[in-house]
Amino acid sequence: MAPTQDALYAGIDLELSWSERELPERVRTKHVHRLHPYLGKYVPQLVEALLARHVRPGGRVLDPFAGSGTTLVQALESGHDAVGVDVAAFNCLLMRVKTAEYNLFALEHDIRDALSRTGKPARPSAYVRDWYEPQAADELLAFRSLIPDYEHADVLRVVLARAARSARRTTHFDLDFPRAPQVGEYWCHKHRRTCRPVEEADRFLRRYALDTLARIKEFARLRSRGRAATVVHGDARETELGGPFDGVVTSPPYPGLIDYHEQHRCAYEILGLQDRRALELGAAASGTSRASIAAYSDGIAAVLRRSAEALRPGGRVVIVVNDRRELYDELLERAGLELESRYRRHVNRRTGRRSGEFYEDVLVAGAR
Numbered sequence: 001m002a003p004t005q006d007a008l009y010a011g012i013d014l015e016l017s018w019s020e021r022e023l024p025e026r027v028r029t030k031h032v033h034r035l036h037p038y039l040g041k042y043v044p045q046l047v048e049a050l051l052a053r054h055v056r057p058g059g060r061v062l063d064p065f066a067g068s069g070t071t072l073v074q075a076l077e078s079g080h081d082a083v084g085v086d087v088a089a090f091n092c093l094l095m096r097v098k099t100a101e102y103n104l105f106a107l108e109h110d111i112r113d114a115l116s117r118t119g120k121p122a123r124p125s126a127y128v129r130d131w132y133e134p135q136a137a138d139e140l141l142a143f144r145s146l147i148p149d150y151e152h153a154d155v156l157r158v159v160l161a162r163a164a165r166s167a168r169r170t171t172h173f174d175l176d177f178p179r180a181p182q183v184g185e186y187w188c189h190k191h192r193r194t195c196r197p198v199e200e201a202d203r204f205l206r207r208y209a210l211d212t213l214a215r216i217k218e219f220a221r222l223r224s225r226g227r228a229a230t231v232v233h234g235d236a237r238e239t240e241l242g243g244p245f246d247g248v249v250t251s252p253p254y255p256g257l258i259d260y261h262e263q264h265r266c267a268y269e270i271l272g273l274q275d276r277r278a279l280e281l282g283a284a285a286s287g288t289s290r291a292s293i294a295a296y297s298d299g300i301a302a303v304l305r306r307s308a309e310a311l312r313p314g315g316r317v318v319i320v321v322n323d324r325r326e327l328y329d330e331l332l333e334r335a336g337l338e339l340e341s342r343y344r345r346h347v348n349r350r351t352g353r354r355s356g357e358f359y360e361d362v363l364v365a366g367a368r
Contacts, residue, residue: 013343016049016362031073031219032098035212036162038068039176040258042251042320042360046345047074050249054316054364055080059246062310064236064303065281067260069095071249072229079224083245085236087280089273090161090264092233097158099229104217110150111159111209119145127269130181132201136167139201140270159212161267163204168266169197176263235279236303243310251320252303253282255296297327304335308367316340319363328363337365 028043047070055061058079063071066084072095075082084095121141128137140160147156170178173190181197188195198204232239253260261268261277268275277283281299308317317337321328332339343362 013345013362016046016343017346018043018045031215031222033068033070033073035098035158035215036068036094037165037175038094039263040253040260041068041070044070044074044077046320047071047249048078050318050320050362051075051078051080051247054318055247055249059315060244062241062243062245062248062307063250064241064248064307065250065252066095066231067091067251069098069229069231072099072231073219075249076223076227076229077219079227081227082229083232083242084229085232085234085239085241087233087235087276088260088264089233089276090267090271091260092231093154093271093273094158095229095231097154098219099231100154101228102152102216102220104220107152107155107216108213110152111155111213114143114146114150114156115206115209117146119143121145125269131168131170131266132164133169133197133199135199136201139205140164140167143201143205144270155212155216156209157271159205159209161264161271162208162212163201164266164270165264166204166208167198167201171195171197177259236306237299241306241310244312244315245307245310246312246315248307248311248315248317249320250307250318252300253280254322255282255288255293255325259283293325293327297331300327301331301334304331304337308335308337311367313367315366317363317365319365320360321363322358322360323363328361332363332365336368338368340364340366 023043023045030044033044051061051074061071061075061080061082063082063084066072066086068091069084072082072084076099086092119142121138122145124137124141132140140163143160147153147160150156165175168178169181169183171182171186172188172195185194185196230242232242260280261275261283267273282296304317319328329339341364345360345362347358347360
């Protein structure tokens with residue numbers, strides 16, 4: 001007999017689980033959270049609730065696996081200073097742009113001026129020749145040539161990365177991890193008709209530049225005054241974390257599930273960012289062998305231990321994870337942490353074509 005709805009929801013924290021009607025995509029991706037697509041991030045409303053539950057008002061927050069910066073952005077909105085650490089160069093660029101404070105007049109001037117100019121495209125790399133139609137490649141590289149002229153160069157880099165993602169030779173339904181350039185027409189599962197790869201990039205540059213400006217302006221109205229976020233580009237197993245902190249709120253990568261570097265490959269190629277994927281914990285390329293899981297566990301335990309050591313007395317480590325391999329009881333013990341509570345939450349929808357039922361645990365731990 002199938003379980004009843006009451007049985008299904010008996011173990012779920014309903015305050016941390018939202019239906020699509022309660023939390024539609026436009027709300028999940030509010031203001032700067034949507035400056036660039038990022039597969040695998042948690043929703044800002046979850047972070048907001050966890051900060052309210054487990055970090056004192058005005059307390060300082062750490063995210064040692066900061067990713068796209070959801071914890072940092074919500075900390076600023078909720079009245080906290082925050083520090084985010086990530087080994088990936090693109091993640092740090094994205095976080096800096098999301099959390100910086102701007103002279104909005106100067107930012108708008110830079111964006112509109114860049115859109116009004118025509119740059120000089122450089123010779124395309126092999127990657128650009130393979131993945132972009134000639135006109136799209138020229139337009140992206142021409143825009144890139146203008147970026148050093150502006151004070152808000154990092155904002156323009158994020159705009160360029162987002163446009164480069166959309167302008168690739170790929171099917172419309174496979175933007176996250178396209179396996180090979182799509183040349184010629186194809187049947188599009190997203191639009192239910194025959195489509196062909198895009199041939200130009202200017203419309204994406206203009207659309208995303210203006211969207212970025214609007215989202216930064218919206219967040220500027222909502223963020224708490226006097227609060228700041230620090231972005232640290234480094235490996236949290238060894239870099240200085242900058243404590244003490246009143247709480248840690250984080251969602252570590254899952255082992256062998258998402259290739260976080262490949263997800264943003266076009267940004268690394270177009271922007272010339274440093275590739276440090278060998279240091280990424282849980283990298284898909286590492287696989288899920290016994291040795292890979294052991295190395296992943298060692299890395300996660302080391303980061304959690306260092307995070308716990310940076311806490312003020314009474315601070316809590318809050319971890320959002322789908323622990324289907326049942327690793328985290330041991331990892332918390334190795335990190336010198338004691339599990340105090342565990343919430344189960346239902347994740348209503350996954351990103352892109354990753355549909356279906358999905359559940360996460362929220363682990364709350366304190367120092368032993």
